[in-house]
Amino acid sequence: MIGVERLVPPHQQRRAVERDHTAMDTAQLQPSPRTHIDINDRAARAALAARLRVTEEQLRKTVRLVGTRVRTIEAHHQA
Structure with missing residues (x-):
């Protein structure tokens, strides 16, 4: 240095x-904020839930199942 x-x-x-x-x-x-969601951030949670057309509670359950990576969450809801 x-x-x-x-x-x-x-x-x-x-x-x-x-x-x-x-x-x-x-x-x-x-983790990069663009690749992962902070599930405790109300605005981020609401925005992603609206984009996926799910409730915030459904989003929370998904995060518990698959983690915080946005692409994985999207894939889970598309299946």
């Missing part, structure tokens, strides 16, 4: 680098 040596004292450099790697790992684990 360029610049860390100048900004962080030598005894704290390792911790700074570890924090940066942890932040990157956490960001990589988050």
Whole structure:
């Protein structure tokens, strides 16, 4: 990491680098909002339910069965 040596004292450099790697790992684990639905987000849930022409309760049950990936949810309702 360029610049860390100048900004962080030598005894704290390792911790700074570890924090940066942890932040990157956490960001990589988050699903893309375009591919997955946050079932707890009322607006997202209502929009997807309307698009699929199902009730929000049906959508919740589907998410419990197949997960939060939008394409999988759509495929489940088309079958």
